[in-house]
Amino acid sequence: MESSVQSHYSVKKSAAVLGLGTENVVVVKCDERGKMIPAELESSIVTAQEKGLVPFYVNATAGTTVYGAFDPLDAIADICHRHSLWMHVDAAWGGGLLMSDRHRMKLQGIERAWSVTWNPHKMMGVPLQCSAILVKKRGLLRQCNELGAEYLFQADKHYDVSYDTGDKSIQCGRHVDAFKLWLMWKAKGSQGFGAQVDKCLENAEYLYDQLQRRTGFELVYKNKPEHSNVCFWYTPPSLRGLPLGPDRDTRLHQVAPQIKGRMMEKGSVLIGYQPLGAKVNFFRCVFSNPATQQEDIDFLLDEIIRLGHDL
Template identity: 55%
Template sequence: MRESLCHSNLVKRDAVLVNGMYLNGPTLDIKTTYKFVEDAVSLILDEAVRKGTDILEKVCEWQPPEKLKEILDLELREGGEPHSKILKRCQDVIRYSVKTGHPHFFNQLYAGMDPYSLVGRFIIETTNPSLYTYEVAPVFVLTEDAVLRKMMEFVGWQEEGDGIFSPGGSISNMYAVNVARYHRCPDIKEQGLSAVPRLVLFTSQECHYSVTKAAAFLGIGTKNVYAVSSDERGKMIPAELEKQVLRAKAEGACPFMVNATSGTTVLGAFDPLDEIANICQTHNLWLHVDACWGGAALLSRRHRHLLKGIQRANSVAWNPHKMLTAGLQCCAFMVRDKTGLLQRCHSARASYLFQQDKFYDMNYDTGDKSIQCSRKPDSFKFWLLWKAVGTYGLEERVNKAIALARYLAVEIQRREGFRLLMEPEYANVCFWYIPPSLRKMPESKEFWEKIHNVAPLIKERMMKKGSMMIGYQPHGGRANFFRQIVISPQLGRADMDFVLDEIDKLGKDL
């Protein structure tokens, strides 16, 4: 059947109707949609990039959930909306989102907006590749390989190794547990948990929660994650690790892995890797280093000593989206092994993707090393950033962030009403604010109970005002304290002063 028709604002001649659908021509009006993209990009650049990084703008425009649902009109309907209305929705989404690129966003272990990685993200989204085979993502397969090789060089693996980018540091740590287990018990891949003894892994009490989650997810069991005591600065105590390993052996269990942390989430502590590596060597344990936060220090000649001994690790997780501002998400998992361990552990040899008779070198088909199928080329934005600023530029970012953290710590000690938890080793600055009403009160249980309520109240006020965002938490027996994270290369001394001035302004009447 042939007829003229008007469909989706297009006039189509000689259209063919099959199963109730006209097959000639596109469903969308290309010119109209291109104009929409142009308008949307202009809006994004103005609202998210320019205003989102402007110190005079708010970090967030707070709305409670029910009110925000009403503003955004979240219901999905049968009919579409005109482009003008969709653009307004885009504007509202940006308006009511937290501006993580704002200079005064200190809430998480990532912050700032790097222009080069941002452009890298634009390219990734517009080319929309999936990183499983060279044939569909040739450029991105090669850039991932180049980035991994360079990162392994800074880890100190002279003969390199192997690696893959994962969707988050938590998944990198899960990779580590899975690969370490496979390395110890290769039969588990085919025979399952029935083929292995009771496995035990060790990690500090300050480690990231993803280690326990990995044990639960992989069937190891959370009770088989033995927490090793840390010292007052949050570092794993090697002698306590040794005791826990011997305890597991005495119980008839099979110790197989130690997770060490380089840059803990709260205190920014670095475990003593050389001493831990000695214990792992003695007991034949896989050593994984979670350097998701602290790995950036490897790029600094001034601060890489914090990770002394990392070259002895069997695997390393490192997130360039944190200190190096490569943009969420950008997370590398690397193994020192060069025998194809990642491939053997995870491969399924899907014949529709990894054909053995391709016309190019199939070693570049890296997808079978991954637990994913579809995988975004997260390394590309870091590659573009690294190309733009060079290793020296990245090093400068690390050095400046740590220097600003030290400046902030000095100011905290100098100012009345502020108390430092401990001298920062990295870019985590932990401190209490003591309002004027409590400054002459004896440090009793009641005093600390009152201090415990201060940080949440100030956090509420700063969020509603939109002036900045800083995290807080209790720790062990300590009352709630602020955890200021210094990352963004946009920051200067005035921003550190602003933080303390603003907290004092928001909390002096408490």
């Protein structure tokens, strides 16, 4: 299994659950923006084959958890085709952009995948939980999962038993999650969902612009965000004169958790933080609610300054 260093942790968890073993997940390097590097993927495949291993699955990501990056799907599809590998796209977070005429080109090549995961409960605002897996080959899920339990899936019912779709899923009893999405889609339409997506990405761009104008804030990644993820540091006045180095990093690493603690105690706003590799703790703001307005973003930044100015 091949997966980028920025891919979701569920890839390794799935390898453990399936019995493949987490050591058989080969992590592929990404560029500074968090996108899988196609040349690194091909190199990883060839190296594994030379060791006598059998690569069979590549996990590409459309909308990574941290940076909101989109892997180069067409280039990855070319490599998968060349080596006869199953290409899966984790579009749990980024799949909603397909609703937007303005942003859907970021998923160019997803139609070449053999399977796709998509979570409408994320960007599209469907109530938890609403997750989908889409498989290109018709009937494959049934072939993989069907056991034909006679107390549930009798073949001689008086109606068309092709409507008994339960045997093709890995679960037995479960909620009809698709019904929520169907109702919302009927109410909002594709254009309505697209407008919501556009609004969330406009909010991310506004935050990106404001962070460059305000003193004490620094972007983790300097270029305009591809998705609605915006990652940044807040540096209190006491640290701004310190030279770059381990001492400053150690102190900056403590800033985001302390501000988060004050946010929770005050109850005025809430935002996540995390480290990543050699990067010390930074804030990760992710927009998925189209009701968020620019004044809310201004309040967020003002509140971070108020809560952290004396650290």
